[in-house]
Amino acid sequence: MAELNTPAAGVPVLDAATLAKDFPLLSREIHGRPITYLDSAASSQRPTAVLDAMREYDETTHANVHRGVYTIAEEATRRFEAARTSVGRFIGAPDPGREVVFTKNATEALNLVAHTWGRTHLGQGDVVVLTEMEHHANIVPWHMLAAEVGIVLRWIPIDDTGRLVLDDLDGILDGAKLLGLTCMSNVLGTLNPVADLAEAAHRAGAVVLADACQSVPHLPTDVTELGVDFLAFSAHKMLGPTGIGVLWGREELLAEMPPFLGGGEMILDVRKDGFTPNDIPWRFEAGTPPITEAIGLGAAVDYLEAVGMDAVRAHEIALTAYALEALDARFGDGIRIFGPAEPEARGGVLSFALGDVHPHDISQILDEYGVCVRAGHHCAKPLMRRLGVNATARASFALYNDEHDVDTLVVALDAARKFFA
């Protein structure tokens, strides 16, 4: 496996230990030990650059956007819209100013599609295809629409290595109106062949909604290359703040979608007998948007671009390879790691079962070592059922993690195993 660890010539490298110094929280101690933060798949930490940008905006520029004529209102609007443009460029949006909708989080972005596109295009008996590894955020909105208008859900299954089974893909997609799929599983780490699936879905006449929560923070993203129609993600998993998420949509689709919530900002005109909705993207942004958070997200994008997404990806492949080897070396058959065995086929998300020690207990012992991992069903209960478990423990990496973090994880896991032996 050694050759997988060696970055190919020309692939940029990053120094995680140096980057970690940009993240104030990572200098914290837990129970007298340095924190080992391995839960970035749930939410990542924020660099000083993001925290400073938000503070600087609040201290110098804050006013409501799209409303005032005065200087700071105009500056606030410009900075808010500039953040939209950088986010759009970051994911290769052809028309960033029109195609990037700010939401509360990825969950709201996914619900927006189900609510507006879904309600106009789907009716009784229409088929929506999902994968077995979706997060609840890309399942429940469709269940709700099923209850409301009678759509039917079909599922792309996974195999025992945690990959999608695509043998009968055309059969599953036959007659489907929408394919909803995650770019990268938040449990298995599996990277799905999104471009191929999008192509197949389009052949079948389906629109493609991708949940990119776990991929946008960790690998280069280009919506045109992916060939999807909608892409949803959250700022708080990509070094940005909570309270803001993104829906990117192809301009033609967004342009003919009805509004989501009603109120200010989303209208051109309101009369006693009705209203005229605003142009995209503001049509989908009713009320005062998360302005400070958008500034923070813009700064997070700048930070990621400065490091380079190729470097982030190369680093996380190497770290994942190191972790897989280290866990196997220490625990062998005593640990079951879910998802693909090849670091290239996955992101830096490792869900595992350690003997029969319950994930809650693992997480509790690890906390004693300052190690933060997630224990639970990770909002993917259909996947948990497929894996035959109620819960897993999950360690996940970001650009600030290094081999030392993995070593600490292994030591703490060994302690947990011994404690419950």
Place this chain on the structure above:
Amino acid sequence: MPGLEDLYREIILDHYRSPRNRGELESPPAVRVEGFNPLCGDEIVVTLDVVDGVVADIKIAGTGCSISQSSASLMSAAVKGKSVEEARALIATFKGMMSIHEATLPSGAGTGDGAASEAPEPQAIDIDALGELAALQGVVKFPVRIKCATLSWNTLAQCLDESAAV
């Protein structure tokens, strides 16, 4: 800062490793209730035989962490052979120890115990009456684990309600 030894007492680990009253009673006649912890997906199945107002038999099935499993095991040992009134009193005392008071809590299995940290000052609780169960006292210092400890008790309460309704 509470230490792990407050949480994982020897009695708890013992009941976790060798749970008492494992399995399921035939239902009917036994009352059977499933409890879920939505936080972690754990589930517990309590089957209960009440004969002449006495908990004649109880069994516990399902999966969970050491805290939920040992709490269920300790509970089964504590209520077996007790009258329904005594069992209910024990539930109240146990929840009191977990800083949960009936007035602040909707009844039934799987309900939220999240208000525990805002719960009113604990009333005087007769810890002695809890016997071995007092070993779970340390859980209260780990608020996220309180749900684990109370899952089986909420499920038992629902069993008692259902058997009273029969």
